[in-house]
Amino acid sequence: MAIGTQRRFLEYTKLYLDALHTQVRDRTVEKILSIQEYIELRRDTGGMKLCFSMGEYGLGLDIPDEVFEHPVIQEMEYMANDVATLSNVS
16 A cells, blocks of 8 residues: 555544544534534545545555645545535434
């Protein structure tokens, strides 16, 4: 597995677990999030970033960080993530 792929997988796993922890904490104290706060948290609780990194690994890709960090790629990732996670709200 390429170093960038591994790093992204670990980073996305941490984001996912941290977001789940935040969600549980917020629910415990009955905190109501603003719409923007909810969207930002949902982008990580949905696990789509993990899926993106697993897809990169499964396809044997070694995509450079410069590509992932490009603003257009970031916006595409947000949009794809939002479509998947916001259409599956529980």
